[in-house]
Amino acid sequence: MIRLFVGLELPEDVRHALCGLCGGVPGADWVAPDSMHLTLRFIGDVTEADAEDAHDALTRVRAPGFDMSLRSVGHFSTGDELRALWAGVERNERLEQLRRNVDSALVRMGFPPEERRWRPHVTLARCAGAPVLRAQAFLAHHALFRAGPFRVGHFTLFSSLRHSGGPSYVAEAEYALPLAA
Secondary structure (H helix, E strand, C coil): CEEEEEEEECCHHHHHHHHCCCCCCCCCEECCHHHCEEEEEEEEEECHHHHHHHHHHHHCCCCCCEEEEEEEEEEEEECCEEEEEEEEECCCHHHHHHHHHHHHHHHHCCCCCCCCCCCCEEEEEECCCCCHHHHHHHHHHCCCCEEEEEEECEEEEEEEECCCCCCEEEEEEEEECCCCC
16 A cells, blocks of 8 residues: 655745744654645555556646745644644635646546545644644744745655654656646
């Protein structure tokens, strides 16, 4: 089995800007710069044959390249428990259309539709057990964060490998997004 997701790689300067945010919350497990990405669609654990089907579906996705920007920070939580800190994405219709096209291509190939509401973000830290007050201070301090705009010229099929120190990601295939006319 192989764990797959579709995402956007971030330019080095954007990852560097995001790294400048990482700190100040004890117990947070900060994401390594090389692992920072924006997930378009989680596929999950699949067989090698299903991985080939996902690749075939993604080769059929058509969408133009676009510029996007990151802005602000936020968090995911369950009840009173903080789960993650993230950098948000400025609203972008082309990004949302790309995500719909990716999802539609995978569903047509037989993969189940994504059930969770999609909120575009870049995970900065996983936060099991991190103090909520420190996280709130982090959010307030970085509320005006901005990075970009930067060009998105392709999307990527990633595999995810689980390790004790957190997951690592391997780019399995890239799919070009041509310049808009």
